[in-house]
Amino acid sequence: MRKIILLLFCAFAISNIFSQDIPEHISYTRIYDYLDELASEGVIELNSTVKPYSRQFIAEKLLQALTNNEQLNRRQNDDLNFFLNEFALEQNILPETKLNLVDKETSTLTIIPPAFHYKDSIFRARITPLLGMHITRNSNGNITKRWFGAEFQAMMGKHLSVYGSLRDISIQGQLLARPGYLNDFPGYEYKESSGGGDYSDSRGGIKYAWNWGSVGLVKDNVVWGDNYHGSNILSGRAPSFPMLTLHLKPTKWFEMQYIHGWLVSNVADSSHYYLENGTTIHYRPANKFLAANIFTFTPVKHLNVSVGNSIVYAENNVQAAYLLPFAFYKSMDHSMTKGLGVENQNSQVFFNVSSRNIKHLHLFTSVYADEINFARFKPGSVEKNPVSIKVGANLSNFPIQNLSVIGEFTRSNIINYKHSIPVLTWASNSYNLGNYLGDNSQEMYLALRYKPIRGLDLNLSFMDAKHGNEYEYLRRNENRADAISKIISQPALGEITWSNKTIGFNAQYEVFSNAYALINVTYSDIRGYDLDSTPIDGEVRETAQGYLDMFTPAYLQGKNTTITVGFSIGF
Secondary structure (H helix, E strand, O other): OOHHHHHHHHHHHOOOOOOOEEOOOOHHHHHHHHHHHHHHOOOOOOOEEEEEEEEHHHHHHHHHHHHHHHHHOHHHHHHHHHHHHHHOOOOOOOOOEEEEEOOOOEEEEEOOOEEEEEEOOOEEEEEEEEEEEEEEOOOOOOEEEEEEEEEEEEEOOOOOEEEEEEEEEEEEOOOOOOOOOOOOOOOOOOEEEEEEEEEEEEEEEEEEEEEOEEEEEEEEEOOEEOOOOOOOEEOOOOOOEEEEEEEEEEOEEEEEEEEEEOOOOEEEEEEEEEEEEOEEEOOOOOOOOEEEEEEEEEEOOEEEEEEEEEEEEEOOOOOOOHHHHOHHHHHHHHHHOOOOOOOOOEEEEEEEEEEEEOOOOEEEEEHHHOOHHHHHHHOOOOOOOEEEEEEEEEOOOOOOOOOOEEEEEEEEEEOOOOOOOHOOOEOOOOOEEEOOOOOOOOEEEEEEEOOEEEEEEEEEEEEEEEEEEEEEOOOEOOOOOOOHHHOOOOEEEEEEEEEEEEEEEEEEEEEOOOEEEEEEEEEEEEEEEEOOOOOOOEEEOOOOHHHHHHHHHHHHHHEEEEEEEEEEEEO
């Protein structure tokens, strides 16, 4: 009888969740890891190809898990109750709180957690502060990162939602995230100073949703491709950019996502400038756009097969053809530029396969193809297609409860993500949109994740990353000879120019909703290498130190034991 009552309650709650779509930012990794764990246990169905998920979607999955809570262990049930309270407004109820300054039927203002919540028959909203500090130290000195700000989320009526966040980030010490650095720190466009830098990170959007889809205008980060240590399709590492979004799920076996984004080219347009005082010229950046779609099919339960394509283009204005969400953009590009005697735009294809058909085990692979010539797949072909492949697995709660074992392997071929025309690269703000290692690289990642109690995540990891010869995307050399053919005929990785072996331990505890304490300890050995061979046309040749400076901040070069401690309210 208790089970029947619970099922009826959850069915009623799900049916009363309004159709609204507020993305839960990818930085809240605990909820994403938890849903992934539930899916691997067979408790819920989950398409994890595209992130972020909407908060409504997360609430629905949590309520589904509640109907099967007898399959969960004690820690999982504790996490479930915690997350259900965090996503209370999405269930059309106010969260349970402590130390309330205001506690009314329609609103709460609380100290723990610090937040304001409001709910009536038409309008629901939350406002939360953002505050945090991380202190990082190794033998090269200290880095202090501070941030503060606020975020709000509002749901109006049954279909409309708006959200926004603003955080001001200040760093004292060396900047660890810059374009070209081969690390997975979030990318920012700093206002640099001699002692560090500042960055103002603003995200937000407005969305209209119905029970099988949504459309919106947002500025946010997105991740496409299953992964536990950096996607090779859209990684979400580049600064957030504005985009139109469309999400459709009209049936259980089909789902699609589409975005049209306004990227930041960081390439000056000499024909577009401001004139100051009649003499000073300020050149404006060239336009840069992204259109991308991905379609997910579920032929059998727990198996998701996704395929999509994209194009980066740099016309003066948005092209209507690339606003079509179901299009194959390379074909459209050919029809729009063929015969003009100019280079086409930059198109890509990708696919992702995710299987949770074996209980406790998540198997996945994703492929990003910058260019495909089927003749290059022949065994006798020395030329290789510029593609990136990731394969991985996550075994959770077997044979040891609350323990996950993760393994990933990523390989990206020469000139993948690059283009001969700088404005058309797979990048925004000069940060690669794909895997953080860029082209001609390889990574092996292993991790043990243990969650002994609610809110405490312990992660022990090992990473072995390598970068081979560095090449420009050079189509012709100075003698007009075919340079690109020789470049993509070089051995994969070839000579190692840079390597990174890192052992890391991370402990993170969510004390209460949106409030974290963490400690991270890593031992890293990051090196550059001198090369003795003769460089070919298009190769960027440096000394060992030159490669280190190109790919790694001085703070992390060589052998280092680096410790980070910190706290945060919000993310």
